[in-house]
Amino acid sequence: MTAATSVSPASEGPRTAPIRSKRDTVSRAEGWRRRGPLLPALIFMLVVTQVPFVFTLYYSTQSWNLVRPGSREFAGLSNYVEVFRDSQFWTVTLNTVLLIVGTVIISVLLGLAFALLLDRKFLGRGVVRTLLITPFLVTPVASALLWKTSLLSPTNGLVNWALGPLGIHVDWLSEFPLASVIAELVWQWTPFMMLLILAGLQSMPRDIAEAARVDGATSVRLFREITLPHLRRFIELGSVLGAIYLVNTFDAVYMMTSGGPGVASSNLPYYIYQRAFLGFDIGQAAAMGVVTVVGTIAVSTVAIRLIFKSFSAGQEAA
Template sequence: MSDTATPATSSPPARPSGARDRAPALPPPAGRPTRARAWATRAPLLPALVFMIVVTQLPFVATLVISLFEWNALFPDDRGFTGLDNYDTVLSDSDLRSSVTTTALLTATVVLVSLVLGLCLALLLDRRFRGRAVVRTMTIAPFLIVPIAAALLWKHVLFNPEYGLLNGLLGQFGDLFGFTAPQPDWISDMPLIAVEIALIWQWTPFMMLILLAGLQSRPVELAEAARIDGAGDWQIFRHLTLPHLRRYLELGALLGSIYIVQNFDAVFTITAGGLGTANLPYVIHQEFTQAQDYGVASAAGVLVVIGSLVLAMFALRVVSSLFREEGSRA
């Protein structure tokens, strides 16, 4: 009997020793933009970027360079590099130090009073009543007036001792109650307060807009639940509304400080920098146009820009935190 041969089973080829499994390379995702596509997306922004650099950064660089030189137009032959001497002059000059103090006092007073008045107006305009849209428009109007026009309005229409509206109202009030009302010269008797009143009138609507936006973004359910639990209006304002408005108050204070530190129109128009109202921008203007000392004026301007940038940095941080809070709620 012959042996039947069993069919040989074919075995797979042996894998070489030491070889490892390798995953096949995945193609790049189709949605990932290439470098050319990224540049094509950014290209429309380049003209605006170039314009911003030419208009803002190049003049600042030129100012920074001039601040390192002794540069007085009245003595053109004495021009030379002085390093940081101009900054030492700015920080040691009594008039410039006084202008820094005036600027700080003016800014703090205007910002704080504008915030308080803006908060009161925002709380009133947050309620529903007939004609609320008209009242809002009228309240915003002072902020829309050109600053130099607003300063002229206060100087000639309101503060003038001969025909001003304030003295006219005082006279009418005295006639009504049978006494002679005083007729003060507002600008001469209280110059810094006169400038502050004009700026407060113009910047209160700005603070009101920011705080009104904060009031309208607060969760209504918390206030309703607090009222159900027996909380009064003052308790709701103190424990719910005011903590919610903290970021908006910080934002209004920082933005207001940035603009009021650089204010020139009201001081120049109402008092012409006299009677102790010369702030730092006005002194820089005087150094540049009258003393013709370009180096000292440029050094003072650089210090103002640095201070404004510090305030702007804090303002941007507050704005970014507000966006993060709103995004987490959404």
């Protein structure tokens, strides 16, 4: 028995090796079978996103102005130096930050209020929900044109008509251009925040809130101690997603104010457009685009990691 037991491992060794190799081959084949259909999508994404970015990096090292044919030459990092020396670039960057932060904060607050309203049962809740979602379904160009011509027009705008009895008549797009663009974006993005927060409200366990009410907790304390901590991850996620999309805002600025007066309402995408297609300076426009992309990636990466940590902490606590 002892000899048999001592020989059996040696005799099983050559047998297990082919079995393991066969299993590895099967697992690799299974992995390719599952991931194979995703390969065309990955290639398409790389071609659509990374190839243009590589060309943008190349153009950012060129001194190339379309007004001067034959002036194209290698400029190294001089375009980036000129970008950081441009005072208007920093003004437009500040406008972009104000545009994003203002829109996200107001949209989250309004979305939270509407989500709390729709979380209650009342007559006509479905109709109200549909009406509140509608602005998010309107195309951005049509939304900007609607606000410019029908709401904020100094001659026949509905806002001035409503404020007329108070003696208020304002040319909103000229006197408050950035605030006007923010108002239009808030109108457009509030439904998105509302739907995200409403999903968080409906996923909250009801028994905890009922137990707190039995213990005598007021509605304000219930919201502060239970509802708001539960909604924190959803609010953070909505804020990050909204900020990432708002960085690319172009149509609202172009349709409503054209970045004016001066650069008072310009953001980075519109300023890059002006430099490329109105100033014909391809090199500096490409350098601005690279700086914008790198800054956006850095900020969004940090924010997404913080959100993932928050979600992980919430799951561990649960």
